[in-house]
Amino acid sequence: DDTNNGTVPTPLINYLDTQYYGEISIGSPAQMFNVVFDTGSANLWVPSQSCSPFSTACFTHNRYDASRSRTHVENGTGFSIQYASGNVRGFLSEDVVVVGGIPVVQVFAEATSLSAMPFIFAKFDGVLGMGYPNVAIDGITPVFDRIMSQHVLKEEVFSVYYSRDPKHSPGGELVLGGTDPNYYTGSFNYMETRETGKWEVTMKGVSVGMEMMFCAEGCTAVIDTGSSYITGPASSVSMLMKTIGAQLDESGYKVNCDTVKKLPSVTFHLGGQEYSLSQEDYILWQSQIEGDVCTVTFRGLDVPPPTGPIWILGANFIARYYTEFDRRNNRIGFATAV
Numbered sequence: 405d406d407t408n409n410g411t412v413p414t415p416l417i418n419y420l421d422t423q424y425y426g427e428i429s430i431g432s433p434a435q436m437f438n439v440v441f442d443t444g445s446a447n448l449w450v451p452s453q454s455c456s457p458f459s460t461a462c463f464t465h466n467r468y469d470a471s472r473s474r475t476h477v478e479n480g481t482g483f484s485i486q487y488a489s490g491n492v493r494g495f496l497s498e499d500v501v502v503v504g505g506i507p508v509v510q511v512f513a514e515a516t517s518l519s520a521m522p523f524i525f526a527k528f529d530g531v532l533g534m535g536y537p538n539v540a541i542d543g544i545t546p547v548f549d550r551i552m553s554q555h556v557l558k559e560e561v562f563s564v565y566y567s568r569d570p571k572h573s574p575g576g577e578l579v580l581g582g583t584d585p586n587y588y589t590g591s592f593n594y595m596e597t598r599e600t601g602k603w604e605v606t607m608k609g610v611s612v613g614m615e616m617m618f619c620a621e622g623c624t625a626v627i628d629t630g631s632s633y634i635t636g637p638a639s640s641v642s643m644l645m646k647t648i649g650a651q652l653d654e655s656g657y658k659v660n661c662d663t664v665k666k667l668p669s670v671t672f673h674l675g676g677q678e679y680s681l682s683q684e685d686y687i688l689w690q691s692q693i694e695g696d697v698c699t700v701t702f703r704g705l706d707v708p709p710p711t712g713p714i715w716i717l718g719a720n721f722i723a724r725y726y727t728e729f730d731r732r733n734n735r736i737g738f739a740t741a742v
């Protein structure tokens with residue numbers, strides 16, 4: 405329904421509480437793609453029809469075919485992006501991209517090579533960066549900036565709802581130009597982003613139970629819709645895991661499912677408010693053949709200075725706290741998600 409002025413909410417799919425993605429179209433006639441809306445990056449890329457057949461990750465996803473689009477504009481500039489794990493290489497093209505019912509002429513990357521790890525596990529095709537222009541590779545104007553310059557949005561904000569339970573439908577929702585009261589209760593608490601032109605804020609501490617354990621002198625928190633988990637400095641996270649009795653194995657930190665109900669809450673002190681995650685917010689409980697597996701959705705990740713050390717608050721945080729990203733006022737707002 406075209407309620408909030410020219411934009412329609414984009415329903416998201418929630419894959420096992422670890423991958424959240426929604427549909428966009430590129431080209432005329434429309435070619436559909438599933439993308440992660442990622443506040444931690446600022447470029448749009450999708451797999452290319454011209455990717456090598458040996459790139460399995462490319463071959464098993466929807467691919468953009470320039471020759472089938474009458475609005476395609478050639479560019480050809482090289483492109484490559486490196487993630488915490490995984491990299492993408494390709495070349496730039498221009499075409500009409502439709503997000504939330506809004507068409508924009510957009511420069512994006514056609515990916516011709518995707519690292520098998522982790523993209524063979526991706527349920528989505530590509531990534532649509534929702535970050536600020538200054539983190540965009542090749543100085544490309546990001547999609548949301550192209551939308552803002554059309555002056556169709558009631559407010560220059562976008563909001564994200566991530567469901568916590570894969571059985572709920574929709575698995576999430578992206579709103580351009582406002583928020584969706586169906587998915588939060590109470591009012592928003594806002595905090596200024598740091599003037600780095602990133603979706604990051606100053607965090608005043610991290611508590612476990614009632615005890616302040618980390619970041620007591622202040623640190624940076626990145627609010628990242630493109631991260632599945634919460635990451636923190638490896639030393640801090642390993643101390644946190646020891647406190648809750650979690651063991652590290654090849655696929656992350658695990659706890660004995662019997663201990664889950666007694667685990668302490670973990671609280672992030674942001675913008676004068678305390679944002680707590682309880683055990684059901686940060687434990688991924690999977691019933692498997694050989695018994696239940698309880699994964700702790702925290703990872704250690706050391707980001708080198710000057711960017712780091714940082715904490716990254718990802719999907720498991722956003723699932724608990726409905727998030728509004730406000731470009732007009734350079735601030736982030738949280739409300740309790742329903």
Ligand SMILES: COCCCC[C@@](O)(c1ccccc1-c1ccccc1)[C@@H]1CCCN(C(=O)[C@H]2C[C@@H](N)[C@@H](O)C2)C1
Nearest residue numbers: 423424444445487488489522525526629630631632719
């Ligand atoms: C909520 O939905 C999240 C989507 C899953 C993200 C992710 O878990 C993933 C899983 C399987 C296959 C591919 C990808 C994936 C890989 C790259 C881009 C987007 C998705 C990423 C795994 C590697 C570390 N990581 C990031 O660096 C992320 C950090 C973020 N800012 C991005 O730029 C890259 C998260």
